Amino acid sequence: xxxxxxxxxxxxxxxxxxxxxxxxxxxxxxxxxxxxxxxxxxxxxxxxxxxxxxxxxxxxxxxxxxxxxxxxxxxxxxxxxxxxxxxxxxxxxxxxxxxxxxxxxxxxxxxxxxxxxxxxxxxxxxxxxxxxxxxxxxxxxxxxxxxxxxxxxxxxxxxxxxxxxxxxxxxxxxxxxxxxxxxxxxxxxxxxxxxxxxxxxxxxxxxxxxxxxxxxxxxx
Amino acid sequence: xxxxxxxxxxxxxxxxxxxxxxxxxxxxxxxxxxxxxxxxxxxxxxxxxxxxxxxxxxxxxxxxxxxxxxxxxxxxxxxxxxxxxxxxxxxxxxxxxxxxxxxxxxxxxxxxxxxxxxxxxxxxxxxxxxxxxxxxxxxxxxxxxxxxxxxxxxxxxxxxxxxxxxxxxxxxxxxxxxxxxxxxxxxxxxxxxxxxxxxxxxxxxxxxxxxxxxxxxxxxxxxxxxxxxxxxxxxxxxxxxxxxxxxxxxxxxxxxxxxxxxxxxxxxxxxxxxxxxxxxxxxxxxxxxxxxxxxxxxx
Numbered sequence: 339x340x341x342x343x344x345x346x347x348x349x350x351x352x353x354x355x356x357x358x359x360x361x362x363x364x365x366x367x368x369x370x371x372x373x374x375x376x377x378x379x380x381x382x383x384x385x386x387x388x389x390x391x392x393x394x395x396x397x398x399x400x401x402x403x404x405x406x407x408x409x410x411x412x413x414x415x416x417x418x419x420x421x422x423x424x425x426x427x428x429x430x431x432x433x434x435x436x437x438x439x440x441x442x443x444x445x446x447x448x449x450x451x452x453x454x455x456x457x458x459x460x461x462x463x464x465x466x467x468x469x470x471x472x473x474x475x476x477x478x479x480x481x482x483x484x485x486x487x488x489x490x491x492x493x494x495x496x497x498x499x500x501x502x503x504x505x506x507x508x509x510x511x512x513x514x515x516x517x518x519x520x521x522x523x524x525x526x527x528x529x530x531x532x533x534x535x536x537x538x539x540x541x542x543x544x545x546x547x548x549x550x551x552x553x554x555x556x557x558x
Numbered sequence: 559x560x561x562x563x564x565x566x567x568x569x570x571x572x573x574x575x576x577x578x579x580x581x582x583x584x585x586x587x588x589x590x591x592x593x594x595x596x597x598x599x600x601x602x603x604x605x606x607x608x609x610x611x612x613x614x615x616x617x618x619x620x621x622x623x624x625x626x627x628x629x630x631x632x633x634x635x636x637x638x639x640x641x642x643x644x645x646x647x648x649x650x651x652x653x654x655x656x657x658x659x660x661x662x663x664x665x666x667x668x669x670x671x672x673x674x675x676x677x678x679x680x681x682x683x684x685x686x687x688x689x690x691x692x693x694x695x696x697x698x699x700x701x702x703x704x705x706x707x708x709x710x711x712x713x714x715x716x717x718x719x720x721x722x723x724x725x726x727x728x729x730x731x732x733x734x735x736x737x738x739x740x741x742x743x744x745x746x747x748x749x750x751x752x753x754x755x756x757x758x759x760x761x762x763x764x765x766x767x768x769x770x771x772x773x774x775x776x777x778x779x780x781x782x783x784x785x786x787x788x789x790x791x792x793x794x795x796x797x798x799x800x801x802x803x804x805x806x807x808x809x810x811x812x813x814x815x816x817x818x819x820x821x822x823x824x825x826x827x828x829x830x831x832x833x834x835x836x837x838x839x840x841x842x843x844x845x846x847x848x849x850x851x852x853x854x855x856x857x
Contacts, residue, residue, distance in 0.1 A: 339561060339716045344588045345602060347674045347711035347720070347737075348682075348704045351609045354664030355623075355776035357676040358721055388723040391829045392774030394848060395625075397667065417667055442723040442827065464721025464729070465674045533593075 341467060342484070350466045352411035358443050359389065359396030362462030364416060367405020369470055370447045370458045373488065373554050378449035381406055381430040386439035386446075389462075399432050402445060406430075411466065440471065476518050476527040480556070484513075486531045489544065490552040493519045493526040500547045501528060510534045525551070562587045566713050566754050566808040573750035580740070580750050581702035584709035603701045609671045610660070610683035617659025621666045625847045628777040629666065632659035649688050650792050657684025657788040661781040673704075674711045674720040677727075677776045678734035680784035682707050685738040685791050693745055706744045707737040710757050717809070718816035722769035723828040725819025727783060732764035732815065735787035735794075742795035758804035758811045759794040765811075766818055768826035770833025773844035779834055 341347065352361040371378070383402055385393050393399050397416070403423050404416035415422055423430060441461040448457045459472035470480040473488065480486055487505075491497045498517060505512060511533045519526035536555045545553045562583055563569040573580050588599050618636060622629030635655035638644060644651045657680030664670045664679055673682040686703050695703070711720065714733045719725035739756035743749075748756075764787070772778040804811065825832030834840050 339564075341712060341715040342591055344584055344599075344705060344708035344712060345606075347715055348603065348606055348708040349671055351606060351669065351671050352676060354667050354670055354676050354679075357672040357674075357679075358723060360676065361672065388828045391831065392771070395771070395774030395830070396776065412669055414669075442824075442829075443721070464719060464724060465715065466672055466676075467715075 340463060341465070346465060346467050350411045352466060353414065353416050356396040357466040358462040358464050359392065359398045360401045360416075361411040361466035362443065362468050363389070363398040363401040363445065364405040364409060364411050365466065365468045366445050366460030366462065366470075367402040367447065368408060368410070369405075369460060369468070369556060370449055370456070371406050371408050372556055373458060373473065374449050374456050375554060376451070377426060377428065378406060379428060379451040380449070381428065382433065382448040383430065384433045384435050384446040386435050386437065386444040387442035389443050389445055390434035390436070393432070393434065402447070403430060406447075406449065446472070473527065475520065478516055478518065478527065478529050480529055480531070484531050485534070485536060486529060486556045487536060487544075488554045488556070489528040489530070489550060491526055491528065492549040492551065493523050494549045497526075497547070497549050498528060501530070501544055501550070504540065504544050504547065505530070505532065508537075508540050510536060510540070560590065562590065563713070565717060566710065566757070566812070569709060569713065570750045570754050579702065579706070580709050580744055580753055581705035584705040584712070600701060603704050604697070606671045607701055607704060609669060611687070613663045613668060613670045614656045614659045614683060614687055616668060617663045618655070621662050621668065623662070623665040623775075623777055624667070625773065625775055625777065627665075627772070627775060627843065628781050629662050631781070632656070632662055646789070649692055650789055652691065653685045653688035653788040653792055654785045655684075656687045657681050657784040658781055660684060661784045665775070665777045665781065673707065674715060674733055674737070675722070675730045677722060677780045678730040678784060678787070680781070681731065681734040681787040681791060682738045682741070684784065684788045685742055688788075689742055689745060689792070695745055699745060703741045703745050706741040706753065710737045710740045710753075714812055714815075718812050719819055725816065726822050726827050727767040727769040728761075728764050728815055729819055730769065731780075731783045731787040732761055732767055734784075735764060735791045736761040738788065738791035739794040739798070742791060743798055746795065746799055748799050752798045754808045755803045756795045756798035758806065758808045759797055759802065760790050761811050761815060762804065762806065763790055763794070765815055768822065768833050769828040770826055770835045771828065771830055772835050772840040773847050774830035774835070775847075778840075778843075
């Protein structure tokens, strides 16, 4: 089921005018901000399909920037997000693409600062519900509305078991899990959707497991 | 994931077997999948209802969008109702004006609750607040109206689409109107099956509706489509309560909507490239609002 909650249908509470092009766009921006873990210094946003054709009219651009500033869908500051970004010194650029994407409402966001950069592709599937389909070149399928753990690690034996054991120790149940890697023995990614809340101490413990590079959670 | 229902047939069968309202089944399912208590879920929906009330109130005072394309019509319709000569009936026009009010607030970048989307956010609250004056529901019954709407919307979203970019306006205002029709029936004391009939009758009459927003804005024709969607919902609810049934079962109507959406040209699915958006006036308005440039820009 793509839509899990009745509040995916009667909701979200949001600033208009479009649930997919405004609220969904803000959510894609906010997931990118969440995964980057801090305020990016710059952002390059590629828009595809209907996003590319109608982003100005729907406020898709100010909504994505609002999301990158950590605003929720109903935050009035979305309307002035460009000014707010300016105050924080965040540079941004929108690039409408003519190529086809898998979904008509697709945004690929590249964010960064002096330390690192990150890319993420999000699709807005309707009614404000989104999915993340790519992170740093890894294909994945993750809905923004549920608690999930993203673990970047070296592709070594035992890594997945160690992380799963750690979650089991804290009585956290795994609802859905995907693992992918770029090449054998190179960088790999675990996406773990869980049923319970993940506390910071669990993240800290996972980060200490050998061969784990980065741990991030997305709150549901 | 375990769910109580996957389609309308299962939803209605469960409601009939357990002698429960459709809103009750939706509440139970939400509790099941979220692990939250009934009170927490009711409270969140109560908050959404408050957002809807405030949006209608704001719209009835008169708002205008930044483009200037929409705003003020909800006020005009209310003033007309007050004169007492409305041909289509006060309740129907009241629903229309409150649906318009919500969408005018949405177009003006005000705060609304998507039902199921922002572009179609007027129909469910518009009909609710109009029918309220006749049926005099409790606050709980008004919240239940949203769960009943949500139950039907849940089936459409998971089995077809609620996105204009994926399925055209039939997926947005079409779905919203059919959801509202089903909820009106429950509030008026109809059976779960009558809710399903009202849903089918409404959606059947909105099949094929394209998404062709002028200048890509959620204004023209979106606001007036919500108006007509609201009237469609009220009339279909009355028909179902009178005992009229749909020859095509609800789930097959939903499936037909999905397939029509898939075969609809991309120009008519929220790209602002066809339909009303591509008329001479539509293009002129777009040029006037945005200049001629639609290319990217940077900061």
